[in-house]
Amino acid sequence: MPDTQTPGLTAAEVAQRVADGRVNTLPSRSGRTVGQIVRDNVFTRINAILAVLLVVVLTTGSWINAAFGLLIIANSAIGIIQELRAKQTLDSLAVVGEAQPLVHRAEGAQRLPREQVVLDDIIELAPGDQVVVDGEIISADYLEVDESLLTGEADPEAKHVGDSVMSGSFTVAGSGLYRATKVGADAYAAQLAAEASKFTLVHSELQAGINKILRFITWLLIPVGLATIVVQLTLPGVAWNDALLGMAGALVPMVPEGLVLITSMAFALGVIRLGRQKVLVQELAAIEGLARVDVVCADKTGTLTEQGMRCQRIIPLAETPEPAVHNVLANLMAADPHPNASLTAIGDAVGEPSQRWTPTQRAPFTSAKKWSGVEFEGQGSWVLGAPDILATGAVASQAEELASGGLRVLLLGKSDTVTGENAPGGVEAVALVGLEQRVRPDARATLEYFRDQDVTVKVISGDNARSVGAVTSALGVITGDPVDARTLDTPEKLSEAVADHNVFGRVTPDQKRAMVIALQQRGHTVAMTGDGVNDVLALKDADLGVAMGSGAPATRAVAKIVLLDDRFATLPSVVGEGRRVLGNIERVANLFLTKTVYSAILALLVVLWRVPFPFLPIHVTITGWFTIGIPAFLLSLAPNNERARPGFVQRVMRIGLPAGGIVAVTTFVTYLILGGGHHLGTPESTQVSTATLACLIVGATWVLSVVARPYQWSRIALVAAAYAAYVAIFLMPWTAHLFQLDTSNSAMMSTGLVMGLVAAVLVEASWWIRAKVFGAPARLWAPRDAATTPEGGSPAQG
Structure with a gap:
């Protein structure tokens, strides 16, 4: 002791x-202090680019065209506020879960x-x-x-x-x-x-994909930007201030100012939302892992069943008097300074020993040997553990029969010894103890959710296989006969069994770990839930370790997510949050890549034709408001329950590149048709810019309508609101004057709108062609029950 x-x-x-x-x-x-959060959100590469362009525009004296400078303040403020909120949530939860x-x-x-x-x-x-x-x-x-x-x-x-x-x-x-x-x-x-409690975005497929997109954008930005600067500043007959405004108008939309912001904000909001549900996210990248999970390995005790147990029956064997059996069990309880849940339940049933014995040797319980024992002075050695480990014959069969009813069954026996390599030696069966485990009332609904979401649940327990099978059968969701893991004596047998079966009993800690690895080798993304010390190794190796808040400190330390309220039923909302974050980031990335592509191509076409850039900085600023900025923010918060799949960058490119190219080409053709560059310094130049901008906005907003699919009424309303906002901006006299628009030339406006419709038709065609070529489901409408079940986003769109 x-x-x-x-x-x-x-x-x-x-x-x-x-x-x-x-x-x-x-x-x-x-991970980061308040000062570091502020510094990292203010001094970014994107803010630096925008700041330089802001200074350039301000030198022209056109304050309205410097409105894009508000993006610097918005980007920094939103990023700082959300990360500070996430930090506060994380710190408060970490204190509880630590x-x-x-x-x-x-x-x-x-x-x-x-x-x-x-x-x-x-x-x-x-x-x-x-x-x-x-x-x-x-x-x-x-x-x-x-x-x-x-x-x-x-x-x-x-x-x-x-x-x-x-x-x-x-x-x-x-x-x-x-x-x-x-x-x-x-x-x-x-x-x-x-x-274990650090708030960091470690390497992930999502982060790697976003970095790849940013590198692609950088390669576009540098040569096109330099060429634009040279051409705009050397055009004959163009005033220097108009040239600078044209240069800024070309470069500002090429900067993906909101992509990184929306990404970090979505992750931070995920941490805050989960925190409200008493879920501690110990690594930010764990949210991405949530979205990719397709197999959940769950322990039975404390996950499908409630934490506490009740001793339902004690069955003396070999004509041993019941009071004598109770006295042995009570002494075993008294001799253990740290009794486990099973021994605690037995102690509650038998009370204090009628005769207190003096322990001389003790063997604590471990998950590997599945028994514990004590040698008492003058009373011999006594063991308590799994009947299928300690007994054979009729006693083992009787224990199996009890276990088939869902009880956890333990054998009390008198042994030769409790120490040494040969322990426990011969065991004389004295009694069987049946412990009742109550199934969590929300376990069935949780398992049904995972089944409906194509997530396989595998119950991996150290208990008797028939006992585990009885619990899962009672729930009626997980199918298949239970497998006794002691029969899986080779890596090949274990790998095949874990692929073909869903319920396992008598699993050792090393086998739990091996099962997780075997599933990962078959291409699965595995979440492991557990609360005991025997789950630590599997939790550590799983793609996503989920610990119960009342579990062993070691499990909480290695897990990436801790369910502080111990509710297995919280997992669906946890997985749903991960899918929402990842799916919506992909949806939003489509918008930002499209904008960068059409801005870069449009700037390149202007360079090749050596004409003034058709738009002022304020024009590209208002274009971003309702085709990207506000919709991206709202879409990043929307429900989304599609499981993430590999190929993030490829899917974004499949939408962004063709859509961006279509919008750029139709916009530039409109500009040339209307005589762009031939009306410099005249009212007609403003009319040309306005009509060309109308073409751009119609096409770009249709890209939004494509990215918003599959439709719900809220998303249709979002697209309709974007079009309505632009109609108001163009037609209201004070906004038209403020943003330097002129819609008075009906012929030019008709041309611009018709070309915008052409762009919309081509974007729509490209969406259907992409679905056909890449085998992506082209779903226009969300399922009817989408209001209650979060549904898909861009992953479903290929």
């Missing part, structure tokens, strides 16, 4: 160590935040506890520590007095005390604890 009376540091000694800086200081949970070690000090034992641990503190370890700082064992009671996350060594290490433990490892059995020898940055795995 660990010496829990070991004196710890006094308050004065703690204060001295804090003053000396010998404290377990950890990086900020959310494991707090039990620290022994002179005034007594207390749970403290990891940051308050100081050098030489004495810390208690129990099964499932994570080692938060490096230390030296000073007391051990059959203590076993798993260091596989640090060393790769699969087998737990038995720890004795004087042995060292490293931060990042975790206790799998027994208990003990250790003295902190290295804290903060000096600890072996100091960064592991910090990374």
